Amino acid sequence: MRQSVISVALPDQSYNIAIVPNGFDQLGNWVIVQAEGVNLGRQILLVSNPAIFKLYGDRVVASLTKVGFIVAVHLIPAGEQHKTLASVQKIYDSALKHRLERSSTMVALGGGVVGDMTGFAASTWLRGINFVQVPTSLLAMVDASIGGKTGVNHPKGKNLIGAFHQPRLVFIDPLVLQTLPRREFRAGMAEVIKYGVIGSPGFFEQMEAAEKLSDVQSIAPELLESIVVQSCQAKADVVSQDEKEAGLRAILNYGHTIGHAVESLGNYQDLNHGEAVAVGMVAAGRIAAGMGLWDQENCDRQEALITKAGLPVTLPVVDHGGIVTALLSDKKVKAGKVRFVLPTAIGAVVIRDDVPENLLRSVLAELGESLE
Ligand code: GLY
Numbered sequence: 001m002r003q004s005v006i007s008v009a010l011p012d013q014s015y016n017i018a019i020v021p022n023g024f025d026q027l028g029n030w031v032i033v034q035a036e037g038v039n040l041g042r043q044i045l046l047v048s049n050p051a052i053f054k055l056y057g058d059r060v061v062a063s064l065t066k067v068g069f070i071v072a073v074h075l076i077p078a079g080e081q082h083k084t085l086a087s088v089q090k091i092y093d094s095a096l097k098h099r100l101e102r103s104s105t106m107v108a109l110g111g112g113v114v115g116d117m118t119g120f121a122a123s124t125w126l127r128g129i130n131f132v133q134v135p136t137s138l139l140a141m142v143d144a145s146i147g148g149k150t151g152v153n154h155p156k157g158k159n160l161i162g163a164f165h166q167p168r169l170v171f172i173d174p175l176v177l178q179t180l181p182r183r184e185f186r187a188g189m190a191e192v193i194k195y196g197v198i199g200s201p202g203f204f205e206q207m208e209a210a211e212k213l214s215d216v217q218s219i220a221p222e223l224l225e226s227i228v229v230q231s232c233q234a235k236a237d238v239v240s241q242d243e244k245e246a247g248l249r250a251i252l253n254y255g256h257t258i259g260h261a262v263e264s265l266g267n268y269q270d271l272n273h274g275e276a277v278a279v280g281m282v283a284a285g286r287i288a289a290g291m292g293l294w295d296q297e298n299c300d301r302q303e304a305l306i307t308k309a310g311l312p313v314t315l316p317v318v319d320h321g322g323i324v325t326a327l328l329s330d331k332k333v334k335a336g337k338v339r340f341v342l343p344t345a346i347g348a349v350v351i352r353d354d355v356p357e358n359l360l361r362s363v364l365a366e367l368g369e370s371l372e
Pocket of ligand 1 (some may be wrong): 143144145146148149249274
């Protein structure tokens with residue numbers, strides 16, 4: 001595997017995504033080089049969860065201390081239920097205890113929960129300090145760590161509290177995916193497939209041609225590297241053109257409209273985020289086919305690829321009326337109209353707010369039984 005560097009070019013603060021196989025020993029040097037010109041103090045608060053820290057913490061801390069940083073560690077329990085203001089308060093307590101200053105840095109080592117929460121703490125501590133993302137799940141590598149959206153959940157909804165705060169560096173070692181639980185790896189593959197459908201037919205075909213996609217161990221290292229690099233590039237391209245979600249970024253919500261509704265109706269227990277996005281893409285694909293926007297063959301190709309990645313293409317038993325209601329209360333609804341990202345080709349999507357409710361209901365009925 002080679003190392004790759006992808007630039008996220010933004011008006012105020014550009015940064016790099018470094019993909020460095022087996023690279024944790026080099027993290028300290030990367031932070032120093034990438035922060036050139038930035039007032040970079042020696043104090044670092046490394047935030048992680050106990051399982052990830054046990055696997056990689058020593059190497060990461062050693063790499064940072066070797067180049068002169070003073071590293072304090074703050075561990076938070078794993079799981080979405082801990083992505084709360086109460087957990088952020090504890091990060092602030094550590095920041096205070098370890099005297100983090102305006103020039104200090106918070107480093108997030110972990111999945112999306114750790115990254116979103118640490119980023120939010122970094123965006124607000126002393127009105128904003130340096131932040132570095134070291135994502136360890138596929139979902140965090142290809143999506144959550146890139147783009148600057150940080151935040152925590154409110155008891156009434158996911159990610160309702162947050163801020164844009166771009167990292168100075170996203171540092172990825174794709175080899176750590178070898179230790180990721182299988183279901184979590186597959187969840188990340190949903191976002192990966194999304195990038196193929198929304199913008200990259202070549203990438204989609206490359207995945208179609210792969211012998212296997214469902215388990216990290218059965219994917220050739222070169223393909224795994226290519227999957228991470230192309231996905232990060234796809235996210236970086238969109239974010240570079242629309243940092244604050246004024247327009248284009250909406251295409252990243254492909255599969256998320258119905259996906260979010262299904263996820264929240266199942267109380268985030270039936271399906272994880274990636275699985276919900278997978279079914280959401282299937283639904284969006286069928287809606288697009290039903291509206292005559294793309295052909296059945298592409299719809300089938302998408303479903304075959306999702307299946308190949310070991311992801312679901314049917315809904316769990318869930319109240320379809322509840323999905324429709326949840327769609328209307330989604331934070332992305334504009335003027336009472338639900339906006340869907342719908343494919344028109346492998347590699348192209350449009351945004352439409354005129355999906356007929358009866359088509360939506362019939363697609364849901366095709367995908368599973370309703371709990372009435
Ligand atoms: N942090 C994820 C995003 O900005 O999209």
